Amino acid sequence: MSINNEEFRPKIVAFCCNWCSYAGADLAGSSRLAYPADVKIIRVPCSCRVNPMFILRAFEKGADGVIICGCHPGDCHYSTGNYYARRRMTLLFSMLDYMGVENGRTRVEWVSAAEGVKFSQTMNEFVEKIHSLGENVRLGDLRCKN
Amino acid sequence: MQRIGVFVCHCGSNIAATVDVKKVVEMVAMEPGVVHAEDYQYMCSEAGQAKIAEAVKEKNLTGIVVCSCSPRMHENTFRTAAKRAGINPYMVEIANIREHCSWIHKNVEEATEKAVILARAAIAKVNLNAPLFPGESRVTKRALVIGGGIAGIQTALDIADAGYEVDIVEKTPSIGGRMSQLDKTFPTLDCSACILTPKMVEAAAHEKITIYTYSEVEKVSGFVGDFTVDIRKKARSVDANKCTGCGVCQEKCPSKKAPSEFNRGLNTRSAIYTPFAQAIPNVPVIDRDACIKFKTGKCGVCEKVCQAGAIDYTQQDEIVTQKYGAIVVATGFDTIKLDNYDEYAYNQSKDVITSLELERIMNAAGPTKGHLERLSDGKHPHEIVFVQCVGSRCSDNRGKSYCSKICCMYTAKHAMLIRDKYPDVNVTVFYIDVRTPGKNFDEFYRRAVEEYGVNYVKGQVGKVIPQPNGKLLVQGSDLLDNKQIFKEADMVVLATAIEPEASVRQIATMLTASIDTNNFLTEAHPKLRPVxxxxxxxxxxxxxxxPKDIPETVAQAGAAAVKAIGLLAKDKLTTNPCTAKADELMCNGCSTCANVCPYGAISYEEKEVNDHGIRETRRIAVVNNALCQGCGACTVTCPSGAMDLQGFSNRQIIAEVDAICR
Incomplete structure (x- = not known):
């Protein structure tokens, strides 16, 4: 399959914790720091609320990349949530890599409420990475394809 | 299936300029469950909310999606509007099409498409929303103020005057903070101690205020209205109840070589000490690292001379556990370390000092008894150079990117005071910009230039070179004259950048309060909720x-107090109903969830369940809604998938994922 990167519009799901990263994304917005419209944010109370099931579901439904953003280690609103997220995602991402969903398609990033610039930069980088990897075909639901 | 109304906000032109709102209305109207869709200029306005109420009534809506700004901004507004219209407030979802869409995209087609997708995700979620009902929690009518500087003292006084109990925790042996180290204050030149000490005394004498000095906050648990805090009272080695504050022990103490923290290390103090004469409480502490008795076991002079018998070498740290309804952080600042700034020769010459050190030198109780003299040889200086923005407004990583705000004004103050007292001293100030916004501030600066003849040079100092004759060669640039300046100075004073007190990081972590890249605590909203x-x-x-000066600090301290009082005045708080809940039929009582719960909100009960006709008693997880904060850690860790989070359920989030990936 040939991928024309000019036309490729990746689907990217970003899970952002309510306290740090979602606020960081808001700050990126109010500071008018652009990133591609391919990124769609889902608000969760904490990065530890992100069930691996959600990520598998996203890839199955045709997402090309999934990023989880939470508070910096030590700054979690719920004290320890981001540590659980970090461990779970490390495990899940290595399993996904084994299944053919490359490590570049998944990412965990710590973005504080004050880091609008970092949020925008991270999303730009991530989208660029997904562009270089192309469409995700490994976990897609084959029944949906012609 | 819900009956959903979608309301798309223009936000003036903030959204409408980049997102085709009419198109969004048209597209979402076709979504399953949507029975009503409209757009309006300002959805959050009175008229906009009326439109929501009207649609609820006419179309008998059961769910609402508002496509507008961030939920962090107006979720509450729309929930309240829904409640007034007779819908459960938790049947409202916000699609953030401003911060996450219109403000960051330029292409109308792309932004509109994204707005539709975000709206679809919110619609998909609302379809699975269930009414939720907040519970109630109690409020402990007591406040904790961390930090005993002018900010903490003012906050405590204001809260106490409103009739609530307040505890101040201060880590040094006395309250007073940075302000107590200052000599004079701008722009009125009042003596700092003269205006501060009455407040310190008032706080100490106030029947509602308890002061814990030489103490630190060790542990914080709980949540708004019901915090439990462990305070470590470090061993003073002096019984505060017996000590009369006569000061004989400090006089007689043979160990007098410890650097004085209060005088910024410019002179020394005894091992048993109070930081300064007006210290509150006037009870000394023994610095166990400097005390001969603690180091070698031999000495005990202070014990012998103390007529009150207050010295107690066996005293141990004590942990005080107290409950609070509100916590105010007032940890203040310190000046940055100058290790990255070799060019100013701060570590090479004693005559290169920071402004805070100059403050101590100018003070009558300071290391030079208020005489302006060089610390290297005690000689009177004739030429003083002030360097502005040392570490502030720094474009590289050596210093701070921000403006420290107070330096322009205190440098004008120092220059003025020096010229006033010693007209023979020439004062030169190197600056990038002079920033003096504030009441009577610019007038103050102009007085320094016009009346006191302070020489202001626009330009930065490149290097300070100590000379063999003891003088300091200052190499700087004059940008207005476009020339290099070489000036021989007797003293160089660095307007060193300020940064948050180092301990604030630890405190922020304990409070789970967010902090920015410069370690300043983040406010809930930079403009509307600044305290x-x-x-x-x-x-x-x-x-x-x-960064802020004293008047601003006092004003903010009052504002923080009012917010705390507003909280303490309530008898009950409504709790977040988005809590975890276990499915009784799926839970097998394995205890995995309780292990990850940071609040201890999960316990297990033997419960009778009816599993498809089979009645049996099983061990089942039960969530205490008053304790659960709704993080969701348990929901993911649950091996059987029994635990779910109300308001952010598995099905709801998956519906959002599906809508986005459709």
Whole structure:
């Protein structure tokens, strides 16, 4: 399959914790720091609320990349949530890599409420990475394809 | 299936300029469950909310999606509007099409497409929303103020005057903070101690205020209205109840070589000491690292001379556990370390000092008894150079990117005071810009230039070179004259950048209050909620939130107090109903969830269940809604998938994922 990167519009799901990263994304917005419209944010109370099931579901439904953003280690609103997220995602991402969903398609990033610039930069980088990897075909639901 | 109304906000032109709102209305109207869709200029306005109420009534809506700004901004507004219209407030979802869409995209087609997708995700979620009902929690009518500087003192006084109990925790042996180290204050040149000490005394004498000095906050648990805090009272080695504050022990103490923290290490103090004469409480502490008795076991002079018998070498640290409804952080600032700034020769010459050190030198109780003299040889200086923005407004990583705000004014103050007292001293100030916004501030600066003849040079100092004759060669640039300047100075004073007190990081972590890249505590909203932390029940006072001068600090301290009083005045708080809940039929009582719960909100009960006709008693997880904060850690860790989070359920989030990936 040939991928024309000019036309490729990746689907990217970003899970952002309510306290740090979602606020960081808001700050990126109010500071008018652009990133591609391919990124769609889902608000969760904490990065530890992100069930691996959600990520598998996203890839199955045709997402090309999934990023989880939470508070910096030590700054979690719920004290320890981001540590659980970090461990779970490390495990899940290595399993996904084994299944053919490359490590570049998944990412965990710590973005504080004050880091609008970092949020925008991270999303730009991530989208660029997904562009270089192309469409995700490994976990897609084959029944949906012609 | 819900009957959903979608309301798309133009937000003036903030959204409408980049997102084709009519198109969004048209597209979402076709979504399953949507029975009503409209757009309006300002959905959050009175008229906009009326439109929601009207549609609820006419179309008998059961769910609402508002496509507008961030839920962090107006979720509450629309929930309240829904409640007034007769719908459960938790049947409202916000699609953030401003911060996450219109403000960051330029292409109308792309932005509109994204707005539709975000709206679809919110619609998909609302379809699975269920009415939720907040519970109630109690409020402990007592406040904790962390930090005993002017910010903490003012906050405590204001809260106490409103009739609530307040505890101040200060880590040094006395309250007073940075302000007590200052000699004079701008722009009125009042003596700092003269205006501060009455407040210190008032706080100490106030029946509602308890002061814990030489103490630190060790542990914080709980949540808004019901925090439990462990305070470590470090061993003073002096019984505060017996000590009369006569000061004989400090006089007789043979160990007098410890650097004085209060005088910024410019002179020494005894091992048993009070930081300064007006210290509150006037009870000394023994610095166990400097005390001969603690180091070698031999000495005990202070014990012998103390007529009150107050010295107690066996005293141990004590942990006080107390409950609070509100916590105010007022941890203040310190000047940055100058290790990255070799060019100013701060570590090479004693005559290169920071402004805070000059403050101590100018003070009558300071290391030179208020005489302006060079610390290297005690000689009177004739030429003094002030360097502005040392570490402030720094474009590289050596210093701070921000403006420290107070330096322009205190440098004008220092220059003026020196010229006033010693007209023979020439004063030169190197500056990038002079920033003097504030009442009577620019007039003050102009007086320094016009009346006191202070020489202001626009340009930065490149290097300070100590000379063999003891003088300091200052190499700087004069940008207005476009030339290099070489000036021989007797003293160089560095307007060193300020940064939050180092301990604030630890405190922020304990309070789960967010902090920015410069370690300043983040406010809940930079403009509309400047004294509240995003963490409910935690308030910010003084420089811990951002650089500010004394009047601003006092004003913010009052504002933080009012917010805390507003909280303490309530008898009950409504709790977040988005809590975890276990499915009784799926739970197998394995205890995995309780292990990850940071609040201890999960316990297990033997419960009778009816599993498809089979009645049996099983061990089942039960969530205490008053304790659960709704993080969701348990929901993911549950091996059987029994645990779910109300308001952010598995099905709801998956519906959002599906809508986005459709």
């Amino acid at each position: 509240e932390s995003p963490t409910a029940g935690v308030f910010l006072s003084g420089v811990c939130q951002g």
